Amino acid sequence: DGGITQSPKYLFRKEGQNVTLSCEQNLNHDAMYWYRQDPGQGLRLIYYSQIVNDFQKGDIAEGYSVSREKKESFPLTVTSAQKNPTAFYLCASSAGQLRGYTFGSGTRLTVV
């Protein structure tokens, strides 16, 4: 079945550590997105990529980095510069304007 796979489902990070969240899709979608979701805040865009080897900052990119070396993969690194990383992270992909987004099942990151 086609879809988006996010891993791990739960992730714990110590203070000062970088961690990488995985996002893989087999939908042949060109565009991929990373969102952060906090209670009461809705979805906030971190980064997005419309094509391989190209990506743009979203509204809250500080403290995060991404790469897009393959069409299928769009990993997100949460760096130590992100001061409040505890949140639910969602990856999405899209085949174009008339298709909306397909979301993964999310990764819950907790700082310990």
Next chain:
Amino acid sequence: QKEVEQDPGPLSVPEGAIVSLNCTYSNSAFQYFMWYRQYSRKGPELLMYTYSSGNKEDGRFTAQVDKSSKYISLFIRDSQPSDSATYLCAMGDSGYSTLTFGKGTMLLVSP
């Protein structure tokens, strides 16, 4: 004024009720309108998609867009406890590369 406004709820209804969920927006360039359903601790899933104005029906769900009022609605008929979730509206303009989301309305349907 935020671009997309959505009442966070919770909206509590008894099983079988008709539910109305709404979003207002300020950007008149929006042409693509979507509703997503998100269960707790899961990713959102696309429920309804409407281009420009008008109504769209899919089973128990009806999406309405009133561009003159900058107002969109999702109606759920014969609501079920399994409809209990957070409903997010999302919008894009003609050249959109990213969607603008509402913050979501939590719906609780009691048996």
